[in-house]
Amino acid sequence: MGVPVITWPQARVVSRQTHAVLHQIGLRELSASDADSYVRLARDLAADPVRLHELRQGLRARMQGSRLMDTAGFTRCLEDRLMQPYQEIEREGRRSF
Numbered sequence: 001m002g003v004p005v006i007t008w009p010q011a012r013v014v015s016r017q018t019h020a021v022l023h024q025i026g027l028r029e030l031s032a033s034d035a036d037s038y039v040r041l042a043r044d045l046a047a048d049p050v051r052l053h054e055l056r057q058g059l060r061a062r063m064q065g066s067r068l069m070d071t072a073g074f075t076r077c078l079e080d081r082l083m084q085p086y087q088e089i090e091r092e093g094r095r096s097f
Contacts, residue, residue, distance in 0.1 A: 004055040006041045008032040025062040027055075 009019035009031065019031045030045075032038035045052060063069060 002056050002059050004030070004045065004052060004059065006030045006032060006038065006045065008035065008038040021068065024068050025059075025066045027062070 005018060005022075007015050007018035007022060007030070009016045022028060022031050030041060032041050067073065
């Protein structure tokens, strides 16, 4: 963590995962739409040491502050989703009486 990356989402799962993570931490601009934009992103980022430094200093905080690290929120959402079928069955069972 702390190393800036860019991605060009394609068929490989890892490129799409990186794209998703970058979007979740507010760095959509580091996700390329094609080969030319990927090269342009890499070139521009390599030529901007101030931006690289800022990214390195802030990546951990961005990740920690994102929904990706909200384990309590994720768990609540998962529990709610798991309880929905049970609650629907229970409601349907009460209607049939």
